[in-house]
Amino acid sequence: MEAQDIPALPRGVRLHFDRVRDTWVLLAPERAVTLDGVGHAILNAVDGTRRFEEIVDHLAESFGAPQEQISSDSSGFLDALRDRRFLDVVS
Amino acid sequence: MKIPPPIAMLAELTHRCPLSCPYCSNPLELTRLDQELDTQTWARVFREAAGLGVLQLHLSGGEPASRRDLEELVTAARDAGLYTNLITSGIGLTEKRLQTLDAAGLDHVQLSLQGTNPEMADEIGGYKGGFKRKMQVATWIGQIGFPLTLNAVLHRRNLHQLPRAIEMAVEMGARRIEVATVQFHGWALKNRDAFMPTRAQAQEATQIVAEARKSLKGTLVIDYVPADYHDDYPKRCMGGWGTSGLNVAPDGQVLPCHAAQTIPHLEFDRVQDKPLQEIWYKGSAFNAYRGTDWMPEPCQSCDRKTVDFGGCRCQAMAIIGDPNATDPVCIKSPHHGALQQQANTHAVQVDAPLNYRAQPQRGVVQAD
Numbered sequence: 001m002e003a004q005d006i007p008a009l010p011r012g013v014r015l016h017f018d019r020v021r022d023t024w025v026l027l028a029p030e031r032a033v034t035l036d037g038v039g040h041a042i043l044n045a046v047d048g049t050r051r052f053e054e055i056v057d058h059l060a061e062s063f064g065a066p067q068e069q070i071s072s073d074s075s076g077f078l079d080a081l082r083d084r085r086f087l088d089v090v091s
Numbered sequence: 092m093k094i095p096p097p098i099a100m101l102a103e104l105t106h107r108c109p110l111s112c113p114y115c116s117n118p119l120e121l122t123r124l125d126q127e128l129d130t131q132t133w134a135r136v137f138r139e140a141a142g143l144g145v146l147q148l149h150l151s152g153g154e155p156a157s158r159r160d161l162e163e164l165v166t167a168a169r170d171a172g173l174y175t176n177l178i179t180s181g182i183g184l185t186e187k188r189l190q191t192l193d194a195a196g197l198d199h200v201q202l203s204l205q206g207t208n209p210e211m212a213d214e215i216g217g218y219k220g221g222f223k224r225k226m227q228v229a230t231w232i233g234q235i236g237f238p239l240t241l242n243a244v245l246h247r248r249n250l251h252q253l254p255r256a257i258e259m260a261v262e263m264g265a266r267r268i269e270v271a272t273v274q275f276h277g278w279a280l281k282n283r284d285a286f287m288p289t290r291a292q293a294q295e296a297t298q299i300v301a302e303a304r305k306s307l308k309g310t311l312v313i314d315y316v317p318a319d320y321h322d323d324y325p326k327r328c329m330g331g332w333g334t335s336g337l338n339v340a341p342d343g344q345v346l347p348c349h350a351a352q353t354i355p356h357l358e359f360d361r362v363q364d365k366p367l368q369e370i371w372y373k374g375s376a377f378n379a380y381r382g383t384d385w386m387p388e389p390c391q392s393c394d395r396k397t398v399d400f401g402g403c404r405c406q407a408m409a410i411i412g413d414p415n416a417t418d419p420v421c422i423k424s425p426h427h428g429a430l431q432q433q434a435n436t437h438a439v440q441v442d443a444p445l446n447y448r449a450q451p452q453r454g455v456v457q458a459d
Contacts, residue, residue: 010266012199012238016174020096020144027174029199029238029267032098032146085266085312 001052001075001082006090008048013086015043028086042074046087052078092382094372096144099336101151101349102133104164106341108154109182111217111447112205114244114279114286117153118352121451122341130160132362134167136339139367141171148173149201153341156183162191169196176201178242181228182221189228193235200232201269204243207255215249217447229263240267245296246286247438253296257303261311270300271316276350276405284443287434293318320434323427324395325402325418332380332400337371345370347377350405354414380404387415389423 001007009015013028015035024040026033035043041062045055056074060067081087106121128136137148148168155161156179168175176199177192202225206212212222232239241263243256253270260268272293273279273286288296300315307313319326329336329348338346343361351357357379360370371377379385383396390401401407402418410419411426419426 010238011236016146016172018144018146020142025146027146027198029240030099030147030149030176030201032174083309083312085309 001078001089002091003051003053004091005052006049007046007052007055007078007082008088008090009043009046009086010088015040026081026086028084031084031086033081033086038073039077042077046078048090094381095334097140097335097337097371098145099147099149100140100145101149101336101338102136103151103153103338103340103349104128104133104155104158104161105153106451107157108152108180108448108450109157109218110154110180110205110221111450112215112244112278113217113282113445113447114246114273114277115448116274116277116279116349117448118277118350120352121449123451123453126342127158128339128341128343128362130163130167132343133164134171136362136367137164137168137171137173139362141173143368143371146174147176149176149178151178154180154183156181156188162188162195165192165195165197169198174198179203180205180216180221181225182218184228184231186231189231189235189237193237197237199240200237201240201242202229202232204241204256204259206249207252207259211249211252215445217445233264239263239265240269241265242269242271244271244273245288246273247288247292248286250288250292250296253299254303257299257307257311257313261307265311267312267314269314269316270296272296272318274316274319276353276409278446278448280409281446282443283437284440285445287320287437287440288318289438290321290435293321319406319420320430322420323422325399325406325420327399328403328405328418332404333371333377334381337367337377345374345376347380348405351376353405354408356414385415387417389421390417393423 016025016027018025024035026035045058056067056071060070078087105127106117165175175197177197178201180203205215209222213219241260245253275283297317300313304313333347338349340346343363344359346359357376359376360374386401390396402421404414406418407416408414417424419430
């Protein structure tokens with residue numbers, strides 16, 4: 001994920017709160033990915049307009065964590081979703 | 092063992108289908124139209140499923156588009172909060188119906204592919220003009236923007252078309268292709284002579300998939316179901332019996348997998364009689380092969396026993412007549428050698444005819 005990339009959830013991929021398991025999940029075609037707090041926070045910041053660098057700024061501020069660490073964690077997470085076609089990138 | 096809630100439900104809305112693919116996974120005894128669950132019952136089952144923890148709903152059949160209330164059923168599924176997937180051959184869908192399904196909130200379409208050209212596809216599907224119609228439907232799906240998975244069912248007759256099937260998925264804008272080598276259940280059991288891939292074909296398919304996964308990374312996701320009889324270890328059927336998914340048959344019987352009715356000692360509850368929650372947690376069919384306590388040797392002492400859970404119960408039933416036995420695909424099964432030999436024999440029956448799937452008998456209510 002590059003600083004200028006704009007990640008977006010494509011049609012058919014959405015966040016869902018699973019009441020039975022008491023957790024957030026990402027629903028995608030024929031798949032459901034259980035999200036931890038960090039994963040949920042990252043995807044909550046993905047709105048299809050913010051650039052990746054802005055998302056990192058936002059998360060670093062809300063978690064009070066170093067930019068570098070947030071950047072590498074979120075980048076890995078989003079890239080993995082992208083490889084599975086659960087995430088699009090507009091650059 | 093703590094029983095987890097199910098993630099996925101396959102709703103077999105009907106056994107009716109315009110196609111008659113010889114590898115159909117429907118049971119040999121097909122449900123008639125007048126025995127199918129009505130709209131309101133399905134809607135209740137969807138709500139019960141969501142309450143039970145189901146996230147993914149697969150609307151299947153037969154051909155689900157053969158149900159005139161498909162649009163209503165999609166609305167009911169989305170209202171229940173389910174991610175709604177339509178598994179279809181495309182036949183019976185029109186542009187207008189697809190637009191209505193879009194408005195109803197349908198999340199995803201899985202389109203089957205019987206072959207990559209009309210000659211192959213129409214022969215396998217037993218439906219002239221089917222391929223052309225399917226391509227038209229694929230165009231509409233793309234125009235509307237539904238996320239699409241192409242499901243290519245492959246066997247000895249069409250495995251050479253695998254590279255083209257992958258190209259077609261990319262051309263259609265599919266995000267995913269399921270490369271599914273025929274699994275021998277249901278009607279496919281009658282067609283092992285016609286469909287059993289050769290060992291060389293099975294190996295080539297694995298290689299093609301591995302290469303395509305690399306070259307199409309980020310463009311197309313490939314899910315692969317390899318040829319079964321040629322493997323050394325069995326598949327983890329249904330992700331483990333009664334752990335992640337359930338099927339509801341057109342007449343309301345709730346099954347741990349779609350072939351479960353081939354196991355004679357199992358009894359199935361019906362959604363008309365009991366809540367889904369009770370069926371999932373307490374039903375005798377679901378508890379029959381849950382966990383590992385039921386396992387015989389060599390499974391019981393095997394380090395793979397929680398990897399594949401002894402493989403497929405229906406396959407053990409079909410091949411050696413014992414649903415409690417180790418899946419004969421497993422190299423540790425005393426029947427493994429015989430099965431491999433049997434597979435090789437099936438694979439050389441070059442002139443084997445296709446035994447097409449029948450259609451459900453018509454009951455007192457006339458089918459449309």
